[in-house]
Amino acid sequence: MRTGTFRKKFIGDKKFYAAVLGIAVPIMIQNGITNFVSMLDNIMVGQIGTEQMSGVAIVNQLIFVYNLCIFGGLAGAGIFTAQYFGQKDDEGIRHTFRYKIWMALLLTVIAIAALLLGGETLIQLFLNGGSDGGDLMATLEYGKKYLWVMLLGLPPFMMLQVYASTLRECGETVVPMKAGVTAVLVNLVFNYLLIYGKLGLPALGVVGAAVATVISRYVEAGIVLYWTHSHKEKNSYIVGIYSTMKVPGILAKKFFIRGFPLLVNETLWASAMTMLTQCYSIRGLNVVAGLNIANTLNNVFNVVFIALGDSVAIVVGQLLGAGKMEEARDSDNKMIAFSVGCCTLIAALMFATSPLFPRIYNTTQEAKTIAMQMIMVYALAMPQNAFLHAAYFTLRSGGKTWVTFFFDSVFVWCVSVPIAFILSRYTDLYVVYILAMVQIGDWLKCTIGFILVKKGSWLQNIVGE
Numbered sequence: 001m002r003t004g005t006f007r008k009k010f011i012g013d014k015k016f017y018a019a020v021l022g023i024a025v026p027i028m029i030q031n032g033i034t035n036f037v038s039m040l041d042n043i044m045v046g047q048i049g050t051e052q053m054s055g056v057a058i059v060n061q062l063i064f065v066y067n068l069c070i071f072g073g074l075a076g077a078g079i080f081t082a083q084y085f086g087q088k089d090d091e092g093i094r095h096t097f098r099y100k101i102w103m104a105l106l107l108t109v110i111a112i113a114a115l116l117l118g119g120e121t122l123i124q125l126f127l128n129g130g131s132d133g134g135d136l137m138a139t140l141e142y143g144k145k146y147l148w149v150m151l152l153g154l155p156p157f158m159m160l161q162v163y164a165s166t167l168r169e170c171g172e173t174v175v176p177m178k179a180g181v182t183a184v185l186v187n188l189v190f191n192y193l194l195i196y197g198k199l200g201l202p203a204l205g206v207v208g209a210a211v212a213t214v215i216s217r218y219v220e221a222g223i224v225l226y227w228t229h230s231h232k233e234k235n236s237y238i239v240g241i242y243s244t245m246k247v248p249g250i251l252a253k254k255f256f257i258r259g260f261p262l263l264v265n266e267t268l269w270a271s272a273m274t275m276l277t278q279c280y281s282i283r284g285l286n287v288v289a290g291l292n293i294a295n296t297l298n299n300v301f302n303v304v305f306i307a308l309g310d311s312v313a314i315v316v317g318q319l320l321g322a323g324k325m326e327e328a329r330d331s332d333n334k335m336i337a338f339s340v341g342c343c344t345l346i347a348a349l350m351f352a353t354s355p356l357f358p359r360i361y362n363t364t365q366e367a368k369t370i371a372m373q374m375i376m377v378y379a380l381a382m383p384q385n386a387f388l389h390a391a392y393f394t395l396r397s398g399g400k401t402w403v404t405f406f407f408d409s410v411f412v413w414c415v416s417v418p419i420a421f422i423l424s425r426y427t428d429l430y431v432v433y434i435l436a437m438v439q440i441g442d443w444l445k446c447t448i449g450f451i452l453v454k455k456g457s458w459l460q461n462i463v464g465e
Contacts, residue, residue, distance in 0.1 A: 029181070066108075078166075286366045411444075416438050
């Protein structure tokens with residue numbers, strides 16, 4: 001490909017990048033601050049001891065499954081929201097909003113029931129390895145205490161996602177960002193006060209960390225809900241939103257048919273990530289601790305490609321809804337290239353920090369070494385993950401939900417999980433090499449993603465069907 005052709009296809013002008021960053025940066029800031037404070041939260045708990053840190057990490061992995069179920073459950077209707085917004089159809093947005101409420105409520109009730117009844121058993125799945133890094137029973141007890149409090153934060157998280165996702169799909173990303181910033185600052189302050197017992201408050205340890213998180217959830221949801229309803233001129237679809245909770249059957253069916261693969265996909269993908277963690281964890285508590293440290297830093301750096309992927313869904317979705325197919329393809333090519341390029345630079349920075357970050361934690365030297373090496377693996381894999389994330393949202397923006405289902409969760413269960421399961425249980429291969437082999441397995445996924453995006457079958461207006 002000639003230089004001029006390459007530049008025209010993959011590089012945009014200043015106006016294009018200003019528009020993309022106008023959407024991506026607020027999401028990036030919100031997610032970045034959220035993950036940064038989560039990192040500080042993790043460090044604070046990590047200062048208490050390995051058992052506390054590992055117990056909290058295991059429970060957060062379980063909560064992560066619920067979070068992605070909510071994300072997947074709302075995403076199908078969200079595809080329609082973005083395209084309805086592109087058509088300036090407020091009534092259509094109201095229908096998607098009400099559908100989101102019902103779906104989120106159902107998933108939250110199921111999650112609370114499952115974690116109340118089976119939480120202890122689920123935590124124990126991660127505690128079958130060696131106890132060389134600490135006391136397994138103590139880790140279990142800390143995990144249970146943390147879980148029971150965290151369940152109180154699920155209802156506000158549910159409502160927050162319904163409102164914030166709708167705002168973002170309608171182009172409003174700044175308000176959720178501001179609410180997120182406020183919430184994480186609240187979380188940080190209460191973490192300090194309640195974990196260590198400052199200003200006369202009791203030192204609650206892991207329970208204090210959970211209480212702080214729950215308080216911040218309510219603060220964040222309160223801000224977003226209040227702003228949405230108090231700015232009806234900007235959010236005209238919110239007028240009369242609760243005048244009825246009925247969703248026309250034909251639309252509910254369309255939302256469900258499009259969204260069900262995404263719900264199943266996110267549930268299976270989150271379950272697969274949990275299964276991968278379980279595979280690594282059978283190598284001992286040092287591995288659980290090291291993986292927790294590596295994932296904490298990885299989440300902070302990942303906000304760049306996650307925000308750019310969300311931007312693909314919003315920008316391309318709105319262009320498809322407006323019937324601008326060629327512009328949608330052109331924008332998508334440039335956004336994918338931009339995401340991969342940015343994340344190559346971010347990966348270099350992450351690799352450079354890998355020897356430094358684990359030193360902050362009060363854990364064993366072996367856990368710190370494992371964490372450092374895992375961070376290096378994650379950094380090397382970041383550009384490919386940026387491409388995969390953008391490709392996923394490209395396919396999803398055009399309603400290709402069954403394709404994304406096979407591309408995402410089916411692949412990870414059929415390729416990634418078997419690699420980790422077999423190597424962790426039937427070989428003596430060092431756990432960091434197992435993690436690297438899982439990342440190498442994604443090379444096949446990159447090839448599939450490239451073919452699917454280039455084919456262009458995702459270029460369709462689903463609200464005009």
